[in-house]
């Protein structure tokens with residue numbers, strides 16, 4: 001994609017959804033860290049279902065420690081990998097209390113020290129809470145970046161580096177949300193819905209699905 005095409009790509013996604021937000025529910029930075037840590041290999045809807053009751057009473061790392069690992073497990077047992085996630089959330093709460101005065105740090109370097117928090121999670125927190133222009137490459141962004149030609153790469157880090165380089169202002173702050181939503185609802189993994197895609201003419205994917213299944217032939 002050329003620079004002009006990339007600008008137009010985001011202009012159209014932005015036009016459809018001017019102020020996109022994460023679909024995870026949270027009330028403060030700590031709850032966001034916990035929600036993102038719980039969301040690995042789980043849907044946002046599933047995480048929200050589990051965290052609604054949890055976050056109504058647990059707002060700080062100290063409150064999480066007081067709840068304890070078993071208490072936390074009881075809240076999140078509907079989420080995949082809940083045993084190891086509970087362990088991580090308790091451990092990261094301990095670190096936040098012991099070394100950060102119970103506050104969530106605002107640098108990637110510090111965030112990735114937290115158990116269960118990788119580069120992607122750190123980028124989500126930096127973007128959604130601290131308003132930094134980061135690109136948290138999840139499975140949707142990885143797919144959309146590669147299919148469209150916007151940011152091709154063999155690994156999430158490569159795609160992130162391309163996005164860093166290519167996404168123009170004024171779209172950098174919200175770019176990762178637009179790409180996630182686009183991947184989740186239009187450029188879907190199994191069957192991309194190219195027939196209703198707002199950026200179909202800018203996308204370089206060779207196997208575009210230009211008619212809805214059942215609506216006739218598919219074309220590339």
Ligand code: SF4
Nearest residue numbers: 187192194197203205
């Ligand atoms: S045209 Fe199809 S493959 Fe390209 S971005 Fe749109 S939905 Fe995805």
